[in-house]
Amino acid sequence: MYLTVAEERTLSGENGEVMERMFRLLVSLGEIYGADKMIPVGSAQVSGVSYKSIGMPGVEFLEDYANKGAVAKIVTFLNPAGMDIEDWEELKIPPGFAENQLRIMNAFKKMGIVVSATCTPYLAGNLPRFGEHIAWSESSAISFSNSVIGARTNREGGPSALAASLCGVTPNYGLHLDGNRTPGLLIHVDAKLDDNADFGALGYIVGKKVKNNIPYFKGIKDADTDQLKALGASMAASGAVALYHIENLTPEARYMKPEGLEKLTVTDKDLEETFSSLSTGKDPDIVILGCPHSSLKEIMTISRKLEGKKLKKPLWVCTSRMVKEAANRMGFTQTIEAAGGKVIADTCMVVSPIEDMGYKVTAVNSGKAASYLPGFCKQNVVFAKLDTLLERVT
Amino acid sequence: MEILKGRTISPGKVEGESIVSKEPIGFYGGVDAKTGLFIEKGHELEGKSIKGKILVFPCGKGSTVGSYVIYGLAKNNQAPLAIVNKETETIVATGAILAGIPCIDHIPVERISTGDRLIVDATSGTVSIVRSNS
Numbered sequence: 001m002y003l004t005v006a007e008e009r010t011l012s013g014e015n016g017e018v019m020e021r022m023f024r025l026l027v028s029l030g031e032i033y034g035a036d037k038m039i040p041v042g043s044a045q046v047s048g049v050s051y052k053s054i055g056m057p058g059v060e061f062l063e064d065y066a067n068k069g070a071v072a073k074i075v076t077f078l079n080p081a082g083m084d085i086e087d088w089e090e091l092k093i094p095p096g097f098a099e100n101q102l103r104i105m106n107a108f109k110k111m112g113i114v115v116s117a118t119c120t121p122y123l124a125g126n127l128p129r130f131g132e133h134i135a136w137s138e139s140s141a142i143s144f145s146n147s148v149i150g151a152r153t154n155r156e157g158g159p160s161a162l163a164a165s166l167c168g169v170t171p172n173y174g175l176h177l178d179g180n181r182t183p184g185l186l187i188h189v190d191a192k193l194d195d196n197a198d199f200g201a202l203g204y205i206v207g208k209k210v211k212n213n214i215p216y217f218k219g220i221k222d223a224d225t226d227q228l229k230a231l232g233a234s235m236a237a238s239g240a241v242a243l244y245h246i247e248n249l250t251p252e253a254r255y256m257k258p259e260g261l262e263k264l265t266v267t268d269k270d271l272e273e274t275f276s277s278l279s280t281g282k283d284p285d286i287v288i289l290g291c292p293h294s295s296l297k298e299i300m301t302i303s304r305k306l307e308g309k310k311l312k313k314p315l316w317v318c319t320s321r322m323v324k325e326a327a328n329r330m331g332f333t334q335t336i337e338a339a340g341g342k343v344i345a346d347t348c349m350v351v352s353p354i355e356d357m358g359y360k361v362t363a364v365n366s367g368k369a370a371s372y373l374p375g376f377c378k379q380n381v382v383f384a385k386l387d388t389l390l391e392r393v394t
Numbered sequence: 395m396e397i398l399k400g401r402t403i404s405p406g407k408v409e410g411e412s413i414v415s416k417e418p419i420g421f422y423g424g425v426d427a428k429t430g431l432f433i434e435k436g437h438e439l440e441g442k443s444i445k446g447k448i449l450v451f452p453c454g455k456g457s458t459v460g461s462y463v464i465y466g467l468a469k470n471n472q473a474p475l476a477i478v479n480k481e482t483e484t485i486v487a488t489g490a491i492l493a494g495i496p497c498i499d500h501i502p503v504e505r506i507s508t509g510d511r512l513i514v515d516a517t518s519g520t521v522s523i524v525r526s527n528s
Contacts, residue, residue: 017494025491028403029484048458057427057462061492064469157458159488 001030001171002037010167018070022163029160030171039133039172042151043075044165045121046113047137048158050082050351051101059100062107072112073168076161077121079138080293081105082353085117085321085346097353113165117346118320120229120293122149125322130251133176135164139242140292140368143232146243148225150251152176155242175243181252183216183245185209186261190219191268195385196298199227200367201274203234205266212240216258218247226295233292234367278370281380284363287389288349290318291366296326299343302386303332306339309394315341318348339394350376363389396523398501403482405517406496409524410475413447414508415439420456421463421489430472448514449474450506454486464489476514478503478521 003011011027013020026038048054054062082101083093093101105115118124119138128134128151136142137156145151154174156164164170174180187206193199206215215235223231223246235241245253289302294317302317317336319327324345327333333343349362349369355378362373363382370383382389417438419425424434430445444467454460464486467473477490482499490497496516506512509527514520 021492021494024404025488028487028491031401032484032487054459054462055422057422057459057466060469061462061465064465157461157484157488159461159492160484 001027001035003027007038016069018065018068019166022070022166025160025163026167026169026171030173033171033173035171035173037172038169039176040168041074041135041164041170042128042132043077043126043134044072044161045077045079045126045136045138045141046108046158046161046165047079049079049104049108049117050347051097051104052082052351052353054104054158056100059103059107062104066107066110070111070166072165074165075126076113076165077116077118077124077126078108078113079117080119080347080351081117082351083347084344085115087344091344092357094353094356116320116322118293118322119348120295120320123293123295123323124320133170135161135170137161139236139240140229140233142242143236143244144229146175147232147245147250148228155240181243182214183256183258183261184213185215186258186263187215187217188219188263188265189217190265191271193220193223193227196227196230197365197367197383197385198271199223199231200234200365200370201271202266203231204238204274204278204367204371205270206264207235207237207239207241209264210239210241212242214243214245215241216245216247216253216256216261220246220249223249226298229292229295230366234371237368237371275383278367278381278383280374281361281382284313284361284382284393285359286313286354287315287363287393288318288369289316289365289386291348291350291364291369293348294319294323296323299323299327299332300330303335305386305390306336306341306394309339311340311393313393315393316349317341317343319343319345321345349373355379363392365389396505398505398521398523400498400501400519400521402516402519403487403497403499404490404495406476406494407513407515407517408448408475408496409511409513410446410448412450412506412508412510412512413439413442413444414503414506415451417451418453418455419451420454421460422457424456425463425467427463427466427472428470430467444474445472447474448476448478448512450478450503452480452503454483456485458485460485461489461492464495465493468493468495476516478506478514
């Protein structure tokens with residue numbers, strides 16, 4: 001791999017131990033994946049933030065690097081934490097967990113990383129442009145930025161995204177290159193997609209089938225940002241899809257020639273079967289919405305549906321702090337709270353310790369959450385459309 | 395002396411005694427970062443210490459948090475002297491680089507037995523079997 005003189009110097013330790021190791025990590029990954037050189041990146045999104053995910057080894061690593069003077073070179077946002085950073089006591093998060101979570105947040109902050117604590121940075125103040133090279137982790141955000149925005153990122157892990165943040169570059173391979181962004185499978189959608197959960201179910205089916213390939217969709221007539229967010233998140237959870245194209249909808253689709261590809265047709269019946277196979281539980285203890293984090297539009301919709309109603313079960317709406325501020329200002333949060341629900345920022349059901357809080361059956365409208373909750377949180381799941389879920393608990 | 399040729403993952407040169415696992419290793423839940431002891435139930439290295447040894451295994455497995463465990467081992471002075479793999483995947487590569495532990499892969503690890511005396515030159519990409527235990 002070609003390195004500039006300045007890069008060689010960093011690698012020989014002239015800029016200190018932290019920079020040497022972080023840069024070596026990028027070089028090594030570049031060598032493994034056949035990169036020709038480093039390229040500058042516009043922003044980073046770092047995963048591995050919840051204490052539940054990274055534990056004490058992660059806390060100690062981050063504090064150590066922060067104390068040794070690691071500083072972000074580019075705009076860097078952070079994945080969700082294991083709790084609402086401000087209202088954790090009210091949510092009955094165990095104090096020991098909270099203490100370690102706050103140590104993690106402080107270490108990141110010391111490195112100049114924005115402690116945004118969201119999986120939807122593009123809705124919260126970090127929006128890349130079409131064609132921009134970025135180094136993001138968080139599989140749903142990777143899918144959204146590659147597919148819907150047309151920015152370019154590989155599926156980074158927590159440490160490699162942190163290294164890109166500190167060095168300002170990433171190795172040039174994979175989805176940074178034109179030739180690797182072409183589709184490998186044609187998906188013909190012959191099904192009615194009304195609700196965001198339908199897109200989650202579709203994504204679940206396709207992700208399972210294509211694994212880490214690039215699907216090209218035909219037959220999706222329209223989809224808003226929230227629906228594309230749900231589709232991509234689900235495909236990245238059941239498979240490892242980092243990029244998809246939709247005919248006449250996503251920005252790079254027009255440059256692709258989806259000819260001679262293996263074809264998969266998804267029908268209404270396939271969607272119905274997915275709703276039923278992902279539903280492993282019957283009676284929910286709690287409803288959790290906002291995986292990926294809710295947009296303001298989604299919170300507005302939930303708030304209108306809950307106007308004047310009373311919930312029989314707890315309901316969380318997860319979002320970023322930034323979107324919650326707007327929801328507070330509009331009174332959406334207050335409406336949801338009046339019905340007995342909560343709008344929770346900085347975290348979500350997958351990375352918070354819900355299994356330790358007495359919940360066994362969680363109802364969701366997200367294909368990604370439905371994929372992860374049984375394994376990560378030992379939950380049985382009720383997976384359904386928003387209206388169906390709200391009818392069951394009001 | 396048999397010399398095996400491999401690929402540099404993390405540079406450095408050390409000499410020491412090997413501890414070999416034929417099974418893959420997942421560091422998160424597999425090794426205790428405080429004691430350097432192998433804690434995974436039923437693993438062939440269960441109960442053994444990897445501190446100060448040259449740890450030889452085919453490849454990593456399991457959680458990505460494993461990278462931070464490898465870092466923690468080094469910080470707590472419980473780390474292996476070096477890591478030698480058949481194929482270093484990103485979890486082990488990341489951990490070894492962050493921790494500054496010499497690491498080399500593309501080595502035919504089946505040629506090495508526990509107790510062999512090795513010189514690992516991860517910078518130039520060689521493992522020399524100085525004295526075979528078998």
